[in-house]
Amino acid sequence: MYRIFLLIAAFTIICDYTRAEDTKPERSSFISYELFPDAKGEHINAHGAGMLQYGDIFYLYGEFRTRGAQAIGVSCYKSLDLYNWENIGLVLVNVDIAGHDIEKGCLFERPKVIYNVTTKKFVLWFHLELKGHGYAAARTAVAVSDSPEGPFEYIKSFRPTPEMWPMNYSQEFYRAYNENIDKTGIESVWSSDGFTGKYLERDLLEGQMSRDMTLFVDSNGRAFHIAASEENQTIHIRELTDDYLDFTGRFVRVLPGASNEAPAICKYNGMYYLISSGCTGWAPNPARSAVAPTIWGPWVSTGNPCRGVNPHNNMGPEKTWGGQSTYLQAIPGKDGCYLAMFDIWRPHDQKDSRYLWLPAYIKDGRLIVTWQDKWALDWFDDLLK
Ligand code: GAL
Numbered sequence: 001m002y003r004i005f006l007l008i009a010a011f012t013i014i015c016d017y018t019r020a021e022d023t024k025p026e027r028s029s030f031i032s033y034e035l036f037p038d039a040k041g042e043h044i045n046a047h048g049a050g051m052l053q054y055g056d057i058f059y060l061y062g063e064f065r066t067r068g069a070q071a072i073g074v075s076c077y078k079s080l081d082l083y084n085w086e087n088i089g090l091v092l093v094n095v096d097i098a099g100h101d102i103e104k105g106c107l108f109e110r111p112k113v114i115y116n117v118t119t120k121k122f123v124l125w126f127h128l129e130l131k132g133h134g135y136a137a138a139r140t141a142v143a144v145s146d147s148p149e150g151p152f153e154y155i156k157s158f159r160p161t162p163e164m165w166p167m168n169y170s171q172e173f174y175r176a177y178n179e180n181i182d183k184t185g186i187e188s189v190w191s192s193d194g195f196t197g198k199y200l201e202r203d204l205l206e207g208q209m210s211r212d213m214t215l216f217v218d219s220n221g222r223a224f225h226i227a228a229s230e231e232n233q234t235i236h237i238r239e240l241t242d243d244y245l246d247f248t249g250r251f252v253r254v255l256p257g258a259s260n261e262a263p264a265i266c267k268y269n270g271m272y273y274l275i276s277s278g279c280t281g282w283a284p285n286p287a288r289s290a291v292a293p294t295i296w297g298p299w300v301s302t303g304n305p306c307r308g309v310n311p312h313n314n315m316g317p318e319k320t321w322g323g324q325s326t327y328l329q330a331i332p333g334k335d336g337c338y339l340a341m342f343d344i345w346r347p348h349d350q351k352d353s354r355y356l357w358l359p360a361y362i363k364d365g366r367l368i369v370t371w372q373d374k375w376a377l378d379w380f381d382d383l384l385k
Helices: 002-022 171-184 190-196 198-202 317-322 377-384
Strands: 047-054 057-065 071-079 086-093 107-116 121-129 139-145 153-158 213-217 223-229 234-240 247-254 261-268 271-277 288-292 300-303 324-330 337-344 354-363 366-370
Touching: 047 337, 057 086, 057 107, 071 107, 107 213, 121 213, 190 198, 213 261, 223 247, 223 261, 261 337, 271 324, 271 354, 271 366, 288 366, 300 366, 317 337, 337 377, 354 377
Parallel strands: 047 107, 047 324, 261 324
Antiparallel strands: 047 057, 057 071, 071 086, 107 121, 121 139, 139 153, 213 223, 223 234, 234 247, 261 271, 271 288, 288 300, 324 337, 337 354, 354 366
16 A cells, blocks of 8 residues: 555656646747756857757757866757757867867867758867967867767868968058058057958968858858958958868958957848957957958948947947857848847856847848847847838
8 A cells, every 4th residue: 555655656746747847938038148048947058159050950059168268169959949949968079188189178169060961961160279278279170970969070170271372362462561661660550460461471381370260151052161360350251162171272351450250140132241349358349240242252341230238237339238249140031130149258157158149130231230138039020021
């Protein structure tokens, strides 16, 4: 009798537990600035993230950060509605092999994944800093998987396109500019060094620096790697090979000397839109935007795309609400509408860094991102009327 009682009690507890799991409230909006719980209630750990839509499923890939500043690998989450995310786990993680590119102590930053329809492979690129070298290595790294849920097989890391010149760089013009500065005795300033290609020429043999990065797949399937280069002074856009695993060698300098990082890119009605930040490390600064008729440019600055104020910290466009851009995700079925993703970094406890996922759209040829405390995708409906 007593045993039966115990069995019934155990059964009731299990049923209650299952019911509690089933009734965990589903999220139906984006809430800015607060913790962003995954399906198990844990704060999402995917910083400097990117997204991939594969079929009906969205995958989120980001830096898996521990306390302190370490980013020890790439995390992956999946969602059907962009509000509710299931943690898939780490899809690439540092290794215990001394001397390996991704040995423990290295830094994984700003991972992005794209899908190659021809090879049917998922290709992950990220910014890699080698163990013990701070941010000096400035390499890009690539890994590949048969599944969006990994695991990703690490391939290599390197400085892009050694011994290759950008398609839009005239050495004669920039050299003349440099000499002129020297002749007039005007002190060569940081930004003019960036503008003139001093670092580009310095790194010609070793390969160009590659730090904050994103990826972009164009409508014709050609893919591009967009990264802060030349001591973070100038963005480089590079074409990837057909299999997305390397560079073709075709690349351009974008907004030379303008100090852009944290790039995110989208295309609407044949025009390309870029959002980026200035270079102040983990501290926020005003976001920038630019537009171009082709991926190769010419890129023209269109100013700060942010509108509105974050009431939690009283920061507006002058500080990107406390955030820094990381990705623009197109919203299916809502033409010209994007989820603009930003990180609010917390350098003393990076895994607690927060996210701003805000509505972005194109208006009068410019990208606009507006502050919203709490919003859902039907926010765009009025805009589209
Ligand atoms: C930021 C960059 C981050 C990270 C950080 C390190 O400017 O966007 O991804 O590299 O610097 O200080």
